[in-house]
Every structure is written in C-alpha cells, then in structure tokens.
Amino acid sequence: MLDLHVSWDEYHQSIESLAAQIYQSEWEFDRIVCLARGGLRVGDILSRIFNQPLAILAASSYGSDRERGKLSIASQITMTDARMGNRVLLVDDLVDSGVTLQQTTIWLRDLYPEIQDLKTAVIWYKASSKYIPDYYVSHLPGNPWIHQPFEKYDNYKQIDLGQIPNFSQKSGILHQL
Numbered sequence: 001m002l003d004l005h006v007s008w009d010e011y012h013q014s015i016e017s018l019a020a021q022i023y024q025s026e027w028e029f030d031r032i033v034c035l036a037r038g039g040l041r042v043g044d045i046l047s048r049i050f051n052q053p054l055a056i057l058a059a060s061s062y063g064s065d066r067e068r069g070k071l072s073i074a075s076q077i078t079m080t081d082a083r084m085g086n087r088v089l090l091v092d093d094l095v096d097s098g099v100t101l102q103q104t105t106i107w108l109r110d111l112y113p114e115i116q117d118l119k120t121a122v123i124w125y126k127a128s129s130k131y132i133p134d135y136y137v138s139h140l141p142g143n144p145w146i147h148q149p150f151e152k153y154d155n156y157k158q159i160d161l162g163q164i165p166n167f168s169q170k171s172g173i174l175h176q177l
Contacts, residue, residue, distance in 0.1 A: 004124075004144040011149050014123045014137045015042055019049045021135050022089070022121060029119070030085035033077065035059045035104060038093035041150075042123065046091060055079035057108075059100055071099055073107055084112040094124035094146060098131025 006014075029052065034043025036058045047054035058074040088108065095101050101120050109115055121135035128143045140146075 005147045008149040029087040029089045035092040087117045090120045095129045098129035102131045
C-alpha cells in the first residue's frame, strides 16, 4: 500500500473526530496519559477539549529508517499532581504492532493500582496491530507508513535553521521582524 500523507488540517480534524467519539461514548475519565512523542499533540488537544489533566509517559519502539526495535518505557511519568486518578485515558497517535499500548497499559496498572478503568485512544489503528484500541478514527487495513505534518522536523539539522526566514541565530528562536 502507498504511504499515507497527512496535512495539518487532516491531523487536527482527526483529533477532533477522536474527541467526538470519546464524548459520544459518555465514558468519563479523570486523567489523560499521552505517550511521547507521537501522542503528545493528541494528548494536549484532548486535555484542552475535555479539561482534564495531562500526564506524559515517554515510550519508543522506533529508531531511524522505519525500523521497529525493542520497546523502551521511561521509568517515571510526568504530571503536575501526585494522584493518577481512577479512570485513565491513554492516548497515542497510532497503534502499529500493538506492543506499545499493550505494555504501557500493564506498566500503568502496575505502577498505579488505583486505576480502576483504563481505555486507549489513537487516531490510526493499523490492521497489523494485535491490540485493539477502545477509540480510533481510522482503521488502516493496508498498514501504510503514515507521514504526519510535523515529520519534516525529524530531518532538520542545526545548520539548516539559518536558512529559515526570520530565524535568529542569537536567540535560537523564530521571531517576527
């Protein structure tokens, strides 16, 4: 199957569709945990829409060149309060093999025994996944590689930044003239 190329508008519309699906299910939760990096934007937007606190857990199984490797899960979760909550929504951008969602749900339940109900949400659910998320926007039977709109930054090098209009070498940030 061909690669799937997603624009910013399509990306944000997908997150809004995911939010609508969660809302329509009438399931209530008191914490969102997003998996970094792919789930950061999804988690941030859902946290704002549902006005629920966001926690971040770093997990990765991909290296360079689209190669899946061993899953690495951070030893700690980042959140602003000490209590996880009883009902947790775990979000990521996609589920590919299913290993990441499966293992992080186990990790969360082991570390936070107060979790009584945990559901998962992603934008894209690939047919190759052995894990079925509770909420998803698109089922992808052909298992395409998904090119997300922020992917262009993966290949930036510091030297390239000087070629971006309005980039200040001194401050290291973009600014308007």
